[in-house]
Amino acid sequence: MADSRRRLLLDVDTGIDDAVALLYLLATPGVSIEAITCTAGNVGARQVATNNLALLELCGHAGVEVAVGSEVPLTIPLVTTEETHGDQGIGYAVLPPPRGHISGRHAVDVWLEAVRCHPGQVTGLVTGPLTNLALAIRAEPDLPMLLKGLVIMGGAxxxxxxxxxxxxxxxxxxxxAAKEVFAAYEGLPHGKLPVVCALETTERIECTPAHVDAVARAAGAGRELLDPDGPAGARSSSDNAVVACLSDALRFYMEFHRLYDQGYVAHLHDLFAAMVATGEAGFEERLATVDVETESSLTVGQTVADFAGMWKRAPNARIVSGNEPNAVFELMVRRLSHLARIHG
Structure with a gap:
């Protein structure tokens, strides 16, 4: 009988929106998380791993391997963003110290074993910097063809x-790392090209207090009210552990966006990318050749897409050009409320 599971291999820098994406994946039937590899980004790589272990245990999935990869970028010094995601990376959320341990394997070894043992069956989902993926491609240049597909959250x-x-x-x-990854995909078949979820579509995924309240109510956990005009630093009083974790994490993220006059919302970039990886999010796409600026002090990190073929180079990316935020949140409420009913 054919294996109908959707095998996913995650590389993350958890991160509030990574955490929400992981909760969604753990609540989605038919999804098999092969392993989670961790890179430094929102917070340091070891803290990322701790966050993932704690979230897995919260949701009854303690057996998933969590491995650390590179703890610094390929060339430049590491910068993290605790001001956006909190000192621990998950906002105000506080989870029990995980009982599980970080894998003894390096992230690159995890990726290589997964694609070699299951060629054409594993979809990669990268919601952090592309450091580990670049190192894995250095070690196995055929990795892009060995993967079933790849979804990247990144770029603008x-x-x-x-x-x-x-x-x-x-x-x-x-x-x-991003420059190396895109270069490795140039000229590959359409189905192998990475689906790139960039800011122009991920910032449309604006989570509001009403979405959090909807999760709580659908879970039978009562109301969960996040006050857009309330003081910073409030905590959830919910008895449901999943609802409280979600609420406390997102409250921090909403306060961050409010501080920068973006509204009392949370951009769930990685949740959308996760839904693309499971095949549950509809989207439109445009083929392009993508390159990344690494030299200019003014524009370093800029992703440049040639949609018109001016460079005379083969496409290396499928850039998401349209999505459906309402459908994303309907699915989020359904999946996360079910998870909260079971594990809250």
């Missing part, structure tokens, strides 16, 4: 950056 195309005027966070943390 003809759209303002969220880290510099032109650069998105994940790419800016390690632009050299």
């Amino acid at each position: 195309f003809n759209y303002p950056g969220n880290t510099t005027p032109v650069a998105e966070w994940n790419i800016h943390v390690d632009p050299h």
Whole structure:
């Protein structure tokens, strides 16, 4: 009988929106998380791993392997963003110290074993800097063809950056790695090209207090009210552990966006990318050849897409050009409320 599971291999820098994406994946029937590899980005790689272990245990999936890869970018110094995601990376959320341990394997070894043992069956999902993936491709240049597919959250195309005027966070943390990854995909068949979820579509995924309340109510956990005008630092009083984790993480993220006059919302970039990886999110796409600026101090980390073929180079990316935020949140509420009913 054919294996109908959707095998996913995650590389993350958890991160509030990475955490919400992981909760969604753990709640989605038919999804098999082969392993989670960790890179430095939102916080350091060891803290990322701790966050993933704790979230897995919260949701009853303690057996998933969590491995650390490179703890610094390929070439430039590491910069993290605790001001955006909190000192631990998951906002105000506090989870029990995980009982599980970080794998003894390096992230690159995890990726190589997964694609070699299951060629054409594993979809990669990268929601952090591309450091580990670049190292894995260095070790196995055929990795792009061995994967079933790849989804990347990163970049900004003809759209303002969220880290510099032109650069998105994940790419800016390690632009050299991103440049190597896109170069490795140039000229491959359409189905093998990475689906790139960039800011122009991921910033449309604006989570509001009403979405959090909807998860809580659908889970039978009562109301969960996040006050857009409330003081910073409030905590959830929910007895449901999943709802409280979600609420406390997203409250921090909403306060961050409010501080920068973006509204009391949370951009769930990685949740959308996860839904693309599972095949549950509809989207439109445009083929392009993508390159990444690594030299200019003014525009380092900028992702440049040639949609018109001016460079006379083969496409290396499928850039998401349209999505459906309402459908994303309907699915989020359904999946996360079910998870909260079971594990809350």
